[in-house]
Amino acid sequence: MKKSSSTYGILVLAMAMMLLGNTSLTAQVLNKPIAADNPNLAGNSAWTAACASASFNEYFVNFTWSPPLVDSNNEFILELSDSYGNFGSPRELARVSDKNTVFDFEFEFALPNDIRGEGYKFRVRSTSPAKTSPASDAYPMYYIDYNSPLLISENGSGTIPSGGLIQICGGGSVTLKPHNIPNAGTYLYNWYRSGTLLAQKTESITVSTPGMYYVELDYGSICSGSANTLSNTIEISNGSSLGIAINGDSNVELCPGDPYTLEASISGMGLTYTWLKDGDVISGPTLEGSTFAVNTGISGFEGDYEVEISGPSACTERSSKVALRSAGSFEVSRQNEENIVLLPSQSKTLSVSTTAGSPTYQWYKDGAPIADATNSSLVVNTVGEYYAEVTDNGGSCSAGPKTSEITTIVSPDSFELEIEFIGAYTDCENTDATISLAAVKAVSDTGAKTDVTAELETSFAYQWKLDGATISGETSKTITVSNQEDNGAYKLDGTLDGFNATSNTLNVKLSANQNLTVSANGTILCEGGEAIVLTSSQSLTDQTFEWLKDGQVVDTSSESFTANEIGTYQLIIRTNDCPIISNEVAIRAFDESLLVLDKPKDLIIIEGETGTITASGADSYEWFDANNNLIATQDSYGFQEEGEYLLVASFGSCTVSRVITVVYRDMFAIPNVITANGDGINDLWILPNTYSRDQNVLVTIFNERGEQVFSQTAYENNWPQSTMAFNKPSMIFYYKITRGGKALKQGTITVIK
CATH class of the missing domain: 2.60.40.10 (Immunoglobulins)
Incomplete structure (x- = not known):
């Protein structure tokens, strides 16, 4: 269909505004998202609550928006509030980048597994331009991570009473708690008494009112029922306290064999009796079993006796203890x-x-x-x-x-001594070690060993030995070794009344505690450059040593090593029991990119001010002016004059040269009018050097229909070209200057012919 001239003009204006990023007259409208039908399920109604689980977690939200078009790199992001509808820390649910020309579409998302609440809201955010839709209506949303029936018991003990009945007496109470759910304290609960929802939402509930109690996890007004977590029922009833006791004295002495019967203070009434001794059941529960005959003829009849009763409308209660003792008992x-x-x-x-x-x-x-x-x-x-x-x-x-x-x-046949390290000890890591007597054991003629440390450790005379030789002056139970020269096998001998005892052997390998440093005349390997030579801080004469490259032995005889390849080098001296390991020296291949400047080599400064360039990566630096005069040797230099300068950076015997061009910043503004009449005056659109000739800056020009007519990085102040034709005396163009995709400047250019 042919567009009218007015429609065409509106589109051109919209295009120009999009090119210039100008949205002052019209802008995109993002509408609030709403719950949508799941196309993968039967029916066509939108969801009203999200009850997700491991077996189902697929939801859709509808989103609409109005033109003008968003930028081509735009993304639409679906975000979720907290359970109160606040977006202080929104959570991203979905993101799309292929809907920038679709004004009505659905987001698909899965519910995070920590979501539980009634007031969650959605919103949609666009990235280019940056806009945010209004928040959606509130929705109940729950991830049901536990969906099995709960089991409740007294104090969560795991023991469900017979018939589910618990009696409480004398104004007492009982605490009910689930015992089969992990991380129980992280949930909210719905507790019920005889079908009435109670106010408590906690993991446990303490009750004293009779009724039928049960619980379910609180997954909200809609999701709780579908979670199937409804528990078993515990019936709480009130019973009567009867005041049970055992007749007679509370302390009774009996001669072994004398008959004795314990008798409860209450009998009949259909009660059940359980008799206990020292807390353990010895009889019952027995209906009407109100007496218990004690067998004093057996050893161990002595103890503390109790009786416990239970029955219809009676509290389960236990008597005070009665102590039975043997009159002839002694220890x-x-x-x-x-x-x-x-x-x-x-x-x-x-x-x-x-x-x-x-x-x-x-x-x-x-x-x-x-x-x-x-x-x-x-x-x-x-x-x-x-x-x-x-x-x-x-x-x-x-x-x-x-x-x-x-x-x-x-009577011992012999003695053995045991020695051990005192404190932590590891071969070739410790710089000292302490060894001490740990045990003295008597050995019988059958080989049986008896620990007699406490009785005899001070009675023995001791002597330490190293590699079988007596150590002069070391006659105590403990010895400390602090020199690597004293490494070896240590034993302790002891004598007592003609007995000669010896200990196990402990080997001591102390670290040399020496620093071994490898140095090099350079670390950068370059063709034709000076050879890189590695040298040791210690003399290698009469030493056993290894030069390593990348962990592999490459030389075992040269006191200095010439590195001809890139890699990591190290020296190990193995003369002693414990090796001495040097630092690592990394040799790298020469690469001009090793020299790094913190600013472009084409430096623009303001006249009268200083612009500083700092170099890094090299061993040394030399700065020269245009007359080849050395002006600095540090890693940075502050430029105040226009001109060309030379930086020579040294990497060992390798060098890198960089020419630094310094110009003063143009202080004029970006022109918005040029006269392309060929008279050599104001024929070209000239930009300040802040934006021209910079490889990272892109200059793009559009005609009044929004068509791109020019695009160039490192702009050479060369537009319009001489071949460009202007069919009107006065034409308007639009420009956009960007760096790394970010807009720096934009505006219009009027070309007068």
């Missing part, structure tokens, strides 16, 4: 070590203590009674197994004798 305790080492000519004293009121004693050796050994202590000087038998001859009832624990007396 026997050994008062010495379990294992004792007896050296020749030594004797040891064994003893026992007892709580018996009127005790008598009999000592045994290897199971046989010892004549006349009838005291609470016994002096022994022979090996064997010893114990005491104690009889209580007083009290209200007789009791059988009790024996003490066995003490084993051994």
Whole structure:
């Protein structure tokens, strides 16, 4: 269809404004996004709440906008607010770059897995030009990451009561909590009592009101039901406290074999009884089992007894404890070590203590009674197994004798010493090491070992040895090694009453603690340049060493090494137990790009001011003026005069030269009128040197129809060309000056012929 002249003019004006970035008369309109139908599902209705999960997470939002057209590099971005509808830190959901001429389209997005809330909103943002749409309506949005039924129990213990019933008594309360959901504290909950939603949203709830309690995860007004997290039901009921007790005294002494029955203070009423001893169930639960007969004829009947009752309309409650004790009971305790080492000519004293009121004693050796050994202590000087038998001859009832624990007396066949490092130790890393006696062990003729460190470590005489040789003056239990010359195998010998003991061996390899430095006369390798020679800070005469390149050995005989290839070089001296490793020297290939200037070599300065160029990457620098006079040797120079300058940068024996051109900045403005009449005056559109002849600056010119007629980087002040025809006495053109895609200047040029 043919456009009218007025329509055509509007399009030309819109095109010109887009070229110039001028949106003062008209601009794009971004409309608020709205929820849209999912084309991959049956039906054609838009979603009203997003209930996403691992099995379904696909949603669409419709977006419309109005021309003029956005820029060709524009992107439309769909953003999500927080759960309160705020866009302080929006989250990007989707981004499209192929809809810059489509005014009505859908964004597809997936819900992030940490989204939970009722008031989320969308908006759409364009990047070129930068605009933002109004926010959408609020939507409930939840990612359902847990969708299994919850299980609740008292305090989240995991034990669901029989029949789901919990009784509370005497104004008490009970805390209900789910026990099968990970990270339970990160969710909100809907708690119900007999179908009524409660106000609490927390993980646990403490209740005292009777009712049927259950819970579900709070996934909002719409998504909660579809998540299927509704829990089991716990019934809370009020019971009556009956005040249960055990009849009789709370402390009872019994002679072994005497009959005794415990009796609950309440009987009948259809109650169930459970009897406990020292907290463990010993009988029940038994209906109407209100008594318990204690068997005092067995060992260990002594203890604390309780009874617990439960039943219809009665609180589950437990009585106070009743302590049953044996009237003839007493204890026997050994008062010495379990294992004792007896050296020749030594004797040891064994003893026992007892709580018996009127005790008598009999000592045994290897199971046989010892004549006349009838005291609470016994002096022994022979090996064997010893114990005491104690009889209580007083009290209200007789009791059988009790024996003490066995003490084993051994005569060693030999001794062993164990030594260990004190503190952290690693070969070739530590610069010192401390070794100490760790244990003394007696060894029997059968090979059995007994730790006797506490008894005998101070009795031995010690001597340290290095590689089998005695170390003069080292006769304590500990030795410290601090010189690499003392590296080797360390052992500790000990003597006691004719016994000679020796220890395990510990090898010590201390670091040399020496600095080894490799230096080079350069690090840049260039063709025809001086050879790069690596030298060591230590003499390599009579040393075993290796020159390495990139971790591989390349020389083992040259005291200095000539590097002919790029790579990383290093020296290792291996003469000692621990190698000495040098620093790394990286040799690089020569490349003129190694010289870096912080400003273009064509420098524009304001007359009367200083413009500084700083170089980096080289070893040294020389700056020369146009007459080849050396004017500076540092890495930077401040220019104040126009002209050509020379920078010579040295990389070892390699050099790079750069010519620096310095000109004064043109102070005139960008012209908007030229007279292309061929008289040599104002025939060309001349730009200040801030924008001309710069390789990074692009100059583009359009005619009044928006057609590009000229485009050039490093503009040479050469428009219009002599071949360009102007069919009107006065014509208007539009220009745009950019650097790296960013607009610097724009405006019009009037060409008068």
